[in-house]
Amino acid sequence: MSTRAQFFIGGRFRTADHVEPVLEAATGEFLGDGASATEADVDAAVAAARVALLDWQSASPDHRAEILTAFAAALDQRARGTAELVTRENGMPMSLSRGANGRFPAALFRYYAQLITETPIEEIRPSMIGHTIVRREAVGVVAAIVPWNYPQALAAFKLAPALAAGCTVVLKAAPETALDALVFAEAAEEAGLPPGVLNVVAGGASAGAYLVAHPGVDKVTFTGSTAAGRIIGEVCGRLLRPVTLELGGKSAAIILDDADLDATMKGLRNASFVNNGQTCHLSSRILAPRSRYDEVLAALVDMVDGLKVGDPLDTATDIGPLVSARQRDRVLGYIAAGNSSSAKLVVGGSVPADQPRGWFVSPTVFADVNNGDRIAQEEIFGPVLAVVPYDGDEEAIALANASEFGLAGTVWSTDDERGTEVARAVRTGTIGVNDYQLDFRAPFGGVKSSGIGRELGPEGLEAFFTLKSIYRVGPADS
Template identity: 70%
Template sequence: MTQSIDTARLFVGGAFRGAAKTVPVIEAATGEVLADGPCATVSDIDDAVAAAHGDAATQWRNATVAERADGLKRFAAALRARGQDTATLVSRENGMPITLSRVVNGVFPSVLVGYYAKLIAGWEAEEARPALVGHTIVRREPVGVVGAITPWNYPQALAIMKIAPALAAGCPVVLKAAPETALDALVFAEAAEEACLPPGVLNVVPGDAAAGAHLVTHPGIDKVAFTGSTNAGRVIGAECGRLIRPVTLELGGKSAAVILDDADLDSTIEGLRTASFVNNGQTCHLSSRILVPNTRYAEFVSAIAELANSLTVGDPLDDATEIGPLVSERQRERVLDYIRIGRESGARLVAGGSVPAGLSRGWFVAPTVFADVDNRDRLAQEEIFGPVITITGYDDDAEAVRLANDTEFGLAGTVWSQDNERATEIARAMHTGSVGVNHYQLDIQSPFGGVKSSGLGRELGPEGLDAYRITKSIYRADPILS
């Protein structure tokens, strides 16, 4: 842990204050208490929203693009200076392998803030358009105060995907981080303070479900941005619909990896190492359903099982570790229950299936592979959020696409082939928000989000900035002056 973080504090109105309520944050690799983290009360949420409507935060909304860009650059620098300590802290909180954490928690936040600082530099708030009568000024304005609710699996990355574009657009933010990763959320507060962001522009109030529910329905919130489970997203979406409140929902997934019959065995298996097992399986866009042509079924089942058995499981702070512990005992029991369901379904267990030998301390599960899985089974239809993947055979490309789309989810997917054009055609036919061809890597300049039960709206890219702006038309009877 970084020495500068007082763990039992909230950040409201530009100042730290003691948290009246705390919850223990458990270290995933040991099962022991790491520290007491803050847990915001309803009153804390009220204060944070009030601060976001304060005079200083309003000045941020009305600031010039250049002024906001300068503030974002200072914020990015402060996050970058803390990056490596933050990466270690997150790995201790949620079990993420440190080599991944250094990128997504240590580097990515500052890079994304810098991206949006640069993106708005050339942004004009108003555009004049000729009209049938006179002309129209199309104006883009901040949507208002944003309630951001984020999960524990990629706590820094998923939070900054909301904070950065919201601040760039001129929107104050109230961040309700997950209690499992309440400690690293305070890094955003430290960085905001060092960057001299105006008081109330960013408020950090980690809390439980009750705090999140109050934030969603608070009359002072103008937009909600949520990443989390589909079940929670349905409740939040229903509330925002009732309130006629804009909402972005990035929810669960059960994405398919479509291996075509011409795929190179070695490069495909190497790609699945991250596409299907990244972050201990605690990843929403994971390619957890692997679809394999029956003509090459035995070969790929054997290779995928060998891959799972070869992954190094252990201490998330060790550079050699590829699979760390799950975030909590509760999550481990959930994953083990799905493994039991798989064993009872008739599917064939070909790798893993238990707690690894010698790792009973902490929340470890061995990388697990089930073959011969019926696509209609729970194992193939429900999001497990652990290192468990399924393999299902298919006869032709049309069946592969049908199986890939036969799910309530539509967040992501991958296609593996030596023919990029053929693979891209398969990708076009998959009903998802994103598809990777021979790899899967989010692009900060391009939109990310889901369809169907995987969510609404998009993050990243210019589209991520648009999510925090509203458009206003000002109709004028006079013509545009040349």
């Protein structure tokens, strides 16, 4: 990969006029120059996507699938290096990055390559006057805006189905992870993706805002904060532009009174601390039954004490650094808010003494949290848990639902049916019983302030189609 700050526009790499340094999360040291898009760069990327649209959307599903399969192979070839690069950019532990940034994107491209060949482009329905052809057509030029926390996986959430559907795309990467975004450009070039079908730029909020409102864009798909999502939703509403928004969360882990705590703690290591807490679907509110409250709290403290904090490139590391000094300070600010409340800090709560470089925060647990406290209601995006006591399943469900968010959640019980009934009662887009693992064959997304629309599964492909009804008189075979 080139060390120069570059974009990929119209099938060519272009050296950026404006750069922003990318720093290594574990050390704070310079990692590389990231390209920073200007309005002229965004204009060029959108123009290239519009030029390429007609031919790409007219290509057969089999042809698009063939190129997407080659795209997946090109990503596979780069998987090891990509995983390491992302870990250095954002602090994701290598044990996670190898899957999330290495293997997963290629698997998703293969999934949608197969799905597009199995999805009927047209279907015929009988009507009062004859029949109607209902036709799926590519929605057009897509602005895909992705955050820094899972840059490869979340880009693949958008790129794979959009390209499969026949859309052309402008991918806007976050400045913190501008370097790894070019892996998609390299893979596109190697796979023979026609020029302009995928364009890759990076930049901050101003570049994203300009892209969202660009007259050459037909659809926006965004993953990021709820605050940014509200602004994007307002713009798209005014423009009558379709939008998919995957936003924040403050999900609850409901530990029922019959839970196996050993198994629950093993599951919460991932469900509550994955990617150093920089994950939108974390179960970061722990709802614990009063009848076993002290037992649950002791188990949580033991689990947290057993987490290894350190170099994210070490596959034995559980908790690496946060992405930036700004993010570290944000998380420390929430810890200060917790300390100012009636909650009790029981473990963590500071920068680890043995990590003088980089942007580390110790995994932290607050007990006796009021469900209305800031640390129980606002998305912290760091390794901080709030433990809230409850009495009875009904109160647990009410507390879980007493949130502006509704993205994810978990229920922990030795009775799968009981756990599933509780899961059904939680108002959320996704929820796990005794685990939480995304299934790329099923829809992912949120309700309330956690977003609009769904990604993954067949529903993720449908999001990039527009439907046309062609009314015809006479029998269907005419």
